[in-house]
Amino acid sequence: MAPLHHRFWPKGVPHDVRVPRVTLVDYLEVAARRYPDKPAIVYGGATTDYRSLRARVDALAAYLQQRLGVRQGDRVLLMGQNCPQFITAFYAALRAGAAIVPVSPMSTAEELRYYAEDSGARVVVVAQELAAPVQTCMAQGLLDAALVLAYSDALSTTRDSAALHDELPDVVLAPRLPLPGLAWHGLEDAIAAGLQPAPTTGSADDLAVIPYTSGTTGHPKGCMHTHATLLASNVASQVWRQLNVDSVILCVAPMFHMLGLQNGMNVPITLGGTIIMMPRWNPVQAAQLIERHRVTVWTAPPSMVIDLFAQPQAQQCDLSSLTLLSGGGAAMPEAVATMLAERFGLSYNEGYGLTETASFLHGNPLSRGKRQCLGMPTQGVESRIVDPETLEDLPLGEVGELVTHGPQVMQGYWRNEEANRAAFFERDGKRFFRTGDLASIDEDGYYFMRDRLKRMINASGFKVWPAEVESTMYEHPAIHEACVIAVDDAKRGETVKALIVLKPPQRGQVTEQELIDWSRERMAAYKVPRLIEFVEHLPKSGTGKILWRELQAQHRTPGAPQGA
Template sequence: MTSEAVPSSPSAQAAWFGSWPRGLPHRIRVPRVTLCHNLSVQADRYPDKPAIVFYGRELSYAELRRQTEALAGHLHRHAGVRPGERVLLMSQNCPQFVVAFQAIVRCGAVVVPVNAMCTANELDHYLRDSGAQVALVAQELLPALRPALAGDRLRHVVVHNYADAIDADTDLDVPAWVRAPRAALDDARLAYWADALAAALPAPDIQASPDDLCVLPYTSGTTGHPKGCMHTHRTLLASTFSAVLWRGLHAEAVVMGVAPLFHLLGMQNAMLMPIAIGATVVMLPRWDAATAARLIERHRVTTWGAPPAMLIDFFAHPEASARDLSSLTLLNGGGAAMPEAVAAMLKSRFDLGYIEGYGMTETASFLHCNPLHRPKRQCLGIPAFGVDSRIVDPATLAPLPPGEVGELVTSGDQLMLGYWNDEAANRESFFERDGKRFFRTGDLASVDEEGYFFMRDRLKRMINVSGYKVWPAEVETMLYQHPAIHEACIVAVPDRRQGESVKAVVVLKPGTTLEPAELIAWCRERMAAYKAPRAVEFRSALPKSGTGKVLWREIQAEQCRAVETGAEAVDAPALGEANAGRLDKPLQQA
């Protein structure tokens, strides 16, 4: 790795340096390169080495670069993609996702990665807000883009099918939707992926700067609309190289790539980090515990970054006990706390620890992590290289002492430039202190005497469904579009499988009727499966303040009390079973 140690600053006296990994610097100097540079370097170093293994078929680093160059040529010369232009990318995990991501960046353009569970209504917002007019999409997800094509919002779409990336004779259990043959395209603006590569048009002669915008991932907004997070090559590489160095990864690592690439956790763990060091990724398009166990055994997977919900499901599966998993040396992740009992089981049965970390879309994922030699359970860890995190009073921003709960604010090289086209949100989210630019995370936390941070609550309304953030205001905005709904309040319900699930408490308009199942089905047609309510409660009125505001905290407290007394318990199905009408296999992803 090309990271360079920087001498410690006076802040080295911070409490967490007492638990700092031995031999690691307190800061690293982020290489002044781009994401494209990393791929080029590894293709030169390891041309024949597998970069990606997909259902047994290997894609070498040389071939990954060749396909990237060819697709970049198509995007630039046929689709007219220019530097700074936003390009939408929508797909499950597959080699084509990685090629598409790299090709967009190779053009000097900006990747807009969107959740593969997005509906046409949600995509409409992403396209309008980002201004994207070109998209790369998996063929089974193309129907969600049809309304945008009908409205002439898209000028060009490249369509790929997963079957082109697998061997027909593989002995692995490949779902029918992955084996699906290439479908006919009925619009001149649609292009086959294979045709774009076969044309082998030369890539543009563009030299991007490390400070150029390159990825615009969206995070759900507290005000009802998702917000784009502006990340440059530098912010992403700051996070990527920090994670690599902290975890001690190297070119011989074999990474399990199951967490979705459109999410920053998967993007970093299964794409950016492996390419940065020349490692190999064993990839699955969606979660399948049995197949994952076979792949770990067959390819001797060493490293796996995943949310707790996925690991809980995996290690409870019979295949986890039947297969040789001895190659696994590192499990890491975040998004939700790993239950104490599960962590103890991993250690006793498999001699594996789970290294919890903390980050968010705004910080390019990796921000805090537990030291490998001295982790604490259900803990956000300590700030990573060069990161300055503090606990402050949410009202005054005054610093708080160890043990007191306040808002976690942070400063570091991985911090986004800001929210796309949302100056109001930027003013609310950033402040200056001690010559540094701090970001307000909205998370309530505390720090102990040794500098370890612990999540305590949320300053903003947010529901955590298997690691996915669901902002109630966004779901409520959609509910108010239903003709029968007069008032709506979205709350979290504790869930034994997913951590939390979404519940809608609604008041109907006079003279209307509506069944819970009808409303749930209506929601699933208009929003991603993980956002849609799994439970509905009808009331004659919602509690309100003297100024007429819905007292959501009161309703939330009622739900928690109901669970505590046993009056209501939730054990939701795997994420995506709710979406079975649109996707033929559960999406238990985070």
């Protein structure tokens, strides 16, 4: 019998996806041949066409191979904010046969050390303002070489762009700085060397990206994605969302995160579309870019969408070119969804995916979406709701763990067999991934988030694992006990709160803000507790475990949805 959701399957969309047996680099090369003069990237008033992008990628790939010793199967760290050089470096590393390890620019030296050590990467491409943590890793012998980029090298130098530059952050406008040492190489100088790369030898099954996602133990795990798993997600997304070569896509979500990496970079390049890129979120500028460049597609977390449409200046812009507004990571509030529909004629097309599934996994049909809904399994995807203990299928309507099988599911966690054994199981000859999300299926076959099996906070689509934050906070000499929980946030969906028991001598000597500032120095900004509350004690079970669920329930807004 056909699954329930097949009754509402979008017309013209096949039930399976045919995954191309090529690499992401092949798509760039095809786009450069087909549309050499077409804008691939628009950034800071400057346009990079597909011919130029491919030439820059080839030259940088050759430098990686011939000067920095990057070989097939190596890993390369990539650390920076959204910029054209990010895309160039990403595809150059793939062209050289390596896999990219995307790193948040908010990462501390300790976090970068872990990524370098665990992945075995010896080369990093880094924005110049982030050089300090790289220098620390080099001093520890973890990295051999760094390619340094300056965002300002990608900006237009024409007079017409002067007004646009006034809206850019100072870090983007900063001129190129001197290199810190001999192991440091300028990215633009490397491209200017004009070297020719070795013939392409990559295949669809080669590792392409190893994004790290933290876990309940606090130790980040690398998700092994091949060209094939990334393309399975991309191709399915293009067909499901009716994207085409003329799609103009606003790239705002950070590209170190799978949402931005796939939807803001890889999807448009595999289409041969145009990327309108922002270096950092600015709601008024986003509205102006949509109007100026007739943007048709924008994928973003609800927090960004809410922010843009709350701006009076944005509401004065012509946003009529937008045909698709989509995203996930958190549920779109009902009031905002209604406002978008009534005032702008837009519906927010919600979907569901994870780092482990290369972003696109479930989707709502464009013509029959449901609000605050994970949608239905898309092409080639089979999802089920199972008992978390027995892994047996549960009846329709019951809440259980969402498990999934599909061509975009990662190959596994990098060098972590213990985590793989916990994350995967076999059923009916298929390999299913355990998402850790508790969901249920309605009478139409649509999936709805109900809770989480794993202890995790979803802040604007960024996963924050309380155990990791607590582990860092326990290093503070004044902290006796800490419990990190999720609390509701109007913009982020959820935000991080820490309940702290201070050591007796330190009570009254440390402020909440001092702990927040201390945390900012030791962990990425999205992990830092936005709220801190001092308490006398934390409730515990009979075995001495802190009752975090009880505390989280006490601090949640009554009736608030628990993180879609």
